[in-house]
Amino acid sequence: MGKPVGATIVRDDTSEIVFDNPDEALAQGEQGRIAFQFAYGSDLLPPAGEPVTSMWRYRDLLPLADGPIRYPLAIGGTPLLASPRLRSKLNAPNLWLKDETRTPTGSNKDRATALVVESALRAGNTTVTCASTGNVAVSLAVGAAAAGLRAIIFVPAEVADSKLTLMLLAGATVFKVQVGYDAAFKLSRAAAREFGWYDRNTGYNPVTLDAKKTVALEIWEQLGREVPDTVVCPVGDGPTLSAIAKGFDELVACGATSRIPRIIAVQAEGCQPLKTAWETGGPLQAVEPNTIADGIAVGDPVSAGMVLRDVRKSGGAFVAVSDDDLRRAMETLASNGGLLAEPAGASAFAGLSQALDSGLIDRAERVVALVTGTAMKNLGEARPSKAAMTISADLARVRHALGL
Numbered sequence: 001m002g003k004p005v006g007a008t009i010v011r012d013d014t015s016e017i018v019f020d021n022p023d024e025a026l027a028q029g030e031q032g033r034i035a036f037q038f039a040y041g042s043d044l045l046p047p048a049g050e051p052v053t054s055m056w057r058y059r060d061l062l063p064l065a066d067g068p069i070r071y072p073l074a075i076g077g078t079p080l081l082a083s084p085r086l087r088s089k090l091n092a093p094n095l096w097l098k099d100e101t102r103t104p105t106g107s108n109k110d111r112a113t114a115l116v117v118e119s120a121l122r123a124g125n126t127t128v129t130c131a132s133t134g135n136v137a138v139s140l141a142v143g144a145a146a147a148g149l150r151a152i153i154f155v156p157a158e159v160a161d162s163k164l165t166l167m168l169l170a171g172a173t174v175f176k177v178q179v180g181y182d183a184a185f186k187l188s189r190a191a192a193r194e195f196g197w198y199d200r201n202t203g204y205n206p207v208t209l210d211a212k213k214t215v216a217l218e219i220w221e222q223l224g225r226e227v228p229d230t231v232v233c234p235v236g237d238g239p240t241l242s243a244i245a246k247g248f249d250e251l252v253a254c255g256a257t258s259r260i261p262r263i264i265a266v267q268a269e270g271c272q273p274l275k276t277a278w279e280t281g282g283p284l285q286a287v288e289p290n291t292i293a294d295g296i297a298v299g300d301p302v303s304a305g306m307v308l309r310d311v312r313k314s315g316g317a318f319v320a321v322s323d324d325d326l327r328r329a330m331e332t333l334a335s336n337g338g339l340l341a342e343p344a345g346a347s348a349f350a351g352l353s354q355a356l357d358s359g360l361i362d363r364a365e366r367v368v369a370l371v372t373g374t375a376m377k378n379l380g381e382a383r384p385s386k387a388a389m390t391i392s393a394d395l396a397r398v399r400h401a402l403g404l
């Protein structure tokens with residue numbers, strides 16, 4: 001059984017408040033981002049030598065009481081890919097890709113959904129809510145449907161059509177909110193308070209951090225219980241990155257390793273409020289997002305303080321990638337790695353390529369880039385460099401076209 005024994009709130013200015021009682025932190029949650037702490041020790045980690053097939057193998061580090069898991073979808077145990085062709089193309093022999101496209105709805109959001117829905121079921125809630133740029137919403141719609149819960153979802157009005165259709169197919173009630181994601185987030189939170197719904201919002205609900213930290217725990221196990229030198233992570237609202245940092249911190253706290261990896265945070269050039277705050281050292285200035293990567297199009301990130309703290313603590317850095325970089329990364333991942341990623345899902349790989357070229361990451365480092373979302377849901381204005389050829393059904397045409 002995983003039982004939080006304390007909690008920290010990280011404010012926007014990166015200062016921290018430490019609580020002995022997790023409930024007190026939850027009561028003061030408006031002050032910043034909450035992270036639970038556990039009674040760390042090696043006994044909280046699963047035994048070595050077992051296959052990494054499910055997120056629930058880390059349940060002693062999840063805020064979850066004993067009892068059977070009722071969440072019905074498979075979750076966790078995503079592949080860590082060596083991808084020989086990408087290693088050779090990038091001349092990075094120790095590159096790994098954590099393939100989070102292999103989940104029920106094709107994004108890393110499914111981990112948080114699993115724990116949220118499990119928690120809601122145990123608490124007897126029948127309605128769950130979230131705001132989302134798209135992937136969280138699809139994930140919650142599908143996860144709630146599988147568990148028999150009602151999902152009420154708030155998305156920005158410009159949400160990708162393919163994602164909206166999937167939410168509706170899964171039976172969710174969806175509100176398209178004018179003005180955008182930040183307004184949708186506030187509305188969803190207010191509605192949860194007013195109507196007593198279970199609030200999945202990652203920027204608020206700390207169980208989402210614990211669920212998403214299992215990516216770090218899996219990477220450690222999949223590397224033979226070793227920590228990589230560097231992890232490259234996309235940043236929209238920020239919890240994906242902070243969860244990775246929390247996972248590695250907890251491995252240190254449990255005595256599994258003595259060091260954490262450097263974390264390189266990737267934002268879009270058209271939406272880089274955190275990178276700007278990092279460089280100026282000043283308070284975060286919200287921006288109007290302008291990028292094809294909807295998952296990281298967050299102009300006023302909820303987890304700003306926590307992300308800045310985590311990148312600093314890891315000795316990491318920020319990079320920003322252009323829409324063209326994202327399109328190129330999607331094509332390289334697909335054509336050399338067999339990995340279909342949406343723009344936000346390919347952003348860490350785009351950032352990695354840039355960081356290798358600039359020397360920020362050494363080519364010999366053991367580096368893991370997260371691939372966080374599948375292209376199947378969102379092709380994101382991909383512009384492949386190849387075009388299809390239209391021909392008559394004639395073998396001679398094929399021979400001619402291929403120059404054979």
Ligand SMILES: Cc1ncc(COP(=O)(O)O)c(C=O)c1O
Nearest residue numbers: 135236237238239240295372373
């Ligand atoms: C595919 C994808 N990658 C990365 C992110 C960024 O995650 P976070 O908002 O936790 O920073 C998102 C968020 O929706 C996403 O959908």
